[in-house]
Amino acid sequence: MEAAAEPGNLAGVRHIILVLSGKGGVGKSTISTELALALRHAGKKVGILDVDLCGPSIPRMLQVQGKAVHQCDSGWVPVFVDQEQSISLMSVGFLLEKPDEAVVWRGPKKNALIKQFVSDVAWGQLDYLVVDTPPGTSDEHMAVVDTLRPYSPLGALVVTTPQAVSVGDVRRELTFCKKVGLRVIGVVENMSGFVCPHCAECTNVFSRGGGEELARHAGVPFLGSVPLDPELTRSLEEGRDFIRGFPESPAFPALSCIAQKILNEAPVGLS
């Protein structure tokens, strides 16, 4: 039995997008971060909810690791990554006493924190809330889908890399989406080829074509391929704005295209 959604802290959030993958290390956090940066560049207010409790990557990617989380009347105040307060972030990373401290929790405790993240963070007015998830189809994913269901998320971006061992896991993630009634906005193929900076030869380091084939097999849109770019990796390591800093990068057109598809799919205009 589902109670009617109490708007609460998500009342001001226009669109919710989940970023999923059955496979680890394919770039969910990268795509979540770059999507948020690209949407910000399009003038939107974006929140990022990082529900990867064991491996919270996003604080460092936005150069806000170590920041404290404050309380207000409505709950926790998310951390703003810029002065204009156009991107806000909540992550378990902010709640750890030491950065190397391991969160060694079983499922029920993880579920409880995810519920709190959804209901007790004072997001305020947001155009988009991007939810970054850990790999798999388990506690965190069921918790976040169940808790967000009353707020009708826009859907899921499903990230893969081209090779068979990733596609094999991501197929299962698409099955998960179907089973829990979560719409798939589309598949993104990350780490799709590497252009040698010395000779411009393109090598398919992680094979090729798997993402597009997967999207076709599952009958969902294919949103594009993002190539490997050490500048992108470096930007994430150093918390720099890749979208602003590297418009010439081979990864830029693909990332912009994905953001544009979201903007077209779920426009936020003047109301």
Added chain:
Amino acid sequence: MEEVPHDCPGVGSAQAGRGASCQGCPNQGLCASGAGAAPDPAIEEIKEKMKTVKHKILVLSGKGGVGKSTFSAHLAHGLAEDENTQVALLDIDICGPSIPKIMGLEGEQVHQSGSGWSPVFLEDNLGVMSVGFLLSSPDDAVIWRGPKKNGMIKQFLRDVDWGEVDYLIVDTPPGTSDEHLSAVQYLAAAHIDGAVIITTPQEVSLQDVRKEISFCHKVKLPVIGVVENMSGFICPKCQKETQIFPPTTGGAEVMCHDLKVPLLGKVPLDPRIVIRFRLKAGYRISLEDSRGRCPACPVYREARHSPPCTRLLSVRVATKDSLFWLKHRIHQPP
């Protein structure tokens, strides 16, 4: 245990069976009686079962996608090159079981016998078990919460008839959660030699791997060493090296020095591994002689001697080095 309420306080908790969320749970009586907090009898059963397994190694990483399964497969093949060494590879990544695909064993089924489940044998001396063998379709998703995953891991350790094994390699999912706690808990009485931890050079991996090392310390699991995977890429055309995943904070070398854990080796990015998966040949690079048709082969063979690549070992050589140091550390007197 069957499905538990979403807000289950945990069977070991002081609130077990007594909390508001316990109302209506089929296990409420069990927990309230304190039976849930008693040691699981399976731990002793697994200890008995593991008496025929000489060495147990967990392959861990805080981070996903760094090559745990690939390295586990390398290790299993490398150890099994000696026909007299019995090797077992157990895949406890319940949601994302990669090992069947990597070993070229997709579609294989597990059989039951009087003495338990039979692993799938790739070679006479190399047996494999994974939840992947229990799924009827590649699209089947295993959407299980923690307690059910734990039950599966318990079954794998207790009910698989491994026989006499020299090395049991346990491939794990990323993170520090149910699967990892269960593996350590169920093997607690059976003595685990230790963990090999896989990382890639960049900080976004290392920050998770430091947590994994902290987890190992917390649960008193010895760290045999760290392997840095995807450590450099040599362009097959111009043969120049690029760090696709740059070690902006010094890579595994600096982390290992800071945390005082051994660095077992560095393995470069090699597209050949990926290509072989796609051909359904499974992964196999012989440690003695890799005569693939990749244009980078001459570079890889000479990697040790050529000046721009002195720090870049070929997959073949790096794995052999890691294997050497791993065996050396396992067999060191206490």
